[in-house]
Amino acid sequence: MSQTGPFIRVTTVSAPLKGSFPLDHEGTCKLEMLNYMVCLHEKKQQNSECRSTAKDYFECRMNHGLMDKEEWQKLGYGDAKQISK
Amino acid sequence: MSLSRLWGPARSCYSFFATKSPLATLSSLQRNSNVISFQIARGFSKKPNRVVDKSADTRNYTYYVMSLVIVAIGCTFAAIPAYRIFCEQTSFGGLTQVAKDFDKIANMKKCEDRLIRVQFNSDVPSSMRWEFKPQQHEIYVHPGETALAFYTARNPTDKPIIGISSYNLTPFQAAYYFNKIQCFCFEEQILNPGEQVDLPVFFYIDPDYVNDPALEYLDSILLSYTFFEAKSGLKLPDPFDPKNRPSIAPSPDKVPEATK
Numbered sequence: 654m655s656q657t658g659p660f661i662r663v664t665t666v667s668a669p670l671k672g673s674f675p676l677d678h679e680g681t682c683k684l685e686m687l688n689y690m691v692c693l694h695e696k697k698q699q700n701s702e703c704r705s706t707a708k709d710y711f712e713c714r715m716n717h718g719l720m721d722k723e724e725w726q727k728l729g730y731g732d733a734k735q736i737s738k
Numbered sequence: 739m740s741l742s743r744l745w746g747p748a749r750s751c752y753s754f755f756a757t758k759s760p761l762a763t764l765s766s767l768q769r770n771s772n773v774i775s776f777q778i779a780r781g782f783s784k785k786p787n788r789v790v791d792k793s794a795d796t797r798n799y800t801y802y803v804m805s806l807v808i809v810a811i812g813c814t815f816a817a818i819p820a821y822r823i824f825c826e827q828t829s830f831g832g833l834t835q836v837a838k839d840f841d842k843i844a845n846m847k848k849c850e851d852r853l854i855r856v857q858f859n860s861d862v863p864s865s866m867r868w869e870f871k872p873q874q875h876e877i878y879v880h881p882g883e884t885a886l887a888f889y890t891a892r893n894p895t896d897k898p899i900i901g902i903s904s905y906n907l908t909p910f911q912a913a914y915y916f917n918k919i920q921c922f923c924f925e926e927q928i929l930n931p932g933e934q935v936d937l938p939v940f941f942y943i944d945p946d947y948v949n950d951p952a953l954e955y956l957d958s959i960l961l962s963y964t965f966f967e968a969k970s971g972l973k974l975p976d977p978f979d980p981k982n983r984p985s986i987a988p989s990p991d992k993v994p995e996a997t998k
Contacts, residue, residue, distance in 0.1 A: 668924060669918040669919060669920050669921045669923070669940075670839070670840070670917065670918065670919045670920065671919050671920040671940075672920065672925075673920065673921065673922055673923065673924065673925040674920050674921065674922050674937070674938055674940075676922075676927050676928075676929075676935050676937075677935055677936060678930070678933065678935060680935075680936075682936075683936065686888060686936050686938075689886065689888075690873055690874065690888065693874055693877065697878075698874060698875075698876055698877050698878050699877075699878050700877050700878060700879045700880070700883060700885040700886075701848075701880060701883065704883075704884075707885075707886040710886065710938070711886075711940075720920070723840075724844075726844045727840035727841075727843055727844050728843065728884060728919065728940075729843050729844075729846070729883065729884030729919075729942060730884070731844055
């Protein structure tokens with residue numbers, strides 16, 4: 654198990670921010686998912702290159718009622734904010 | 739015992755050695771020796787006013803010790819709110835520093851100089867008959883950037899099975915910075931017979947990851963999901979109900995009949 658002690662941050666398993674994804678039983682967004690996986694495979698698993706395909710997947714989910722609609726900025730897709738450190 | 743009484747003989751010894759010439763020293767030695775001896779004797783002999791000194795000293799020492807005890811007790815009482823304030827300021831002891839809200843995600847900046855490899859692992863207990871695996875072995879993520887990953891689950895049986903998953907992250911110091919925006923854990927997911935679904939995980943690594951000195955050389959995180967079978971509508975007996983005690987009587991459908 655994890656270490657314990659006076660100055661060690663206790664990490665607990667926490668609930669996700671937006672809750673749980675509803676299951677895509679009909680496979681409505683399977684095409685977007687496959688596009689994303691192909692992109693990842695081509696770009697050698699780099700997340701930064703494939704964010705647009707991920708965004709398409711989320712759009713598909715939102716359009717078909719499988720995800721709560723959220724502003725893109727709140728999901729980390731506000732492009733003006735990405736300044737390298 | 740007061741220490742001041744011991745200075746008397748010491749002072750006289752000093753004055754007697756501090757004289758300039760050795761000859762004067764000798765003569766003064768002879769002159770002062772009886773004074774010295776008298777002072778030394780006085781320093782170590784009993785005197786009537788010593789009783790008063792002893793009780794005053796005892797009282798002083800008692801006050802010192804009592805005040806120390808009271809200060810120690812006060813410290814133990816004050817430590818509780820002090821520790822809480824300390825934890826809030828420095829976020830040690832479980833109060834997470836990372837603010838898990840959307841404004842933070844909207845304002846966070848991507849850190850280009852660190853690339854973290856997030857590896858994915860999947861587990862099912864042996865009694866769970868889903869096939870559950872990640873779609874990608876690993877993904878390279880910058881801290882401060884939201885990322886998407888997929889798992890796949892399939893129900894090969896002919897009965898609907900309900901699963902509920904939990905996750906784990908190693909190493910634990912890095913797990914502190916791993917935040918999930920949306921995933922498929924902690925909720926019951928039902929899979930119909932023969933069905934296959936994609937289970938997405940939407941997460942990000944907090945940009946404060948780069949500021950943690952313990953994580954300077956850590957670039958690999960392992961995210962592990964385990965899917966357990968959940969029986970929907972299962973109402974567990976209340977352990978405090980006196981009528982609800984487990985019995986050993988076998989039910990006919992559970993125990994296989996011995997073949998004759």
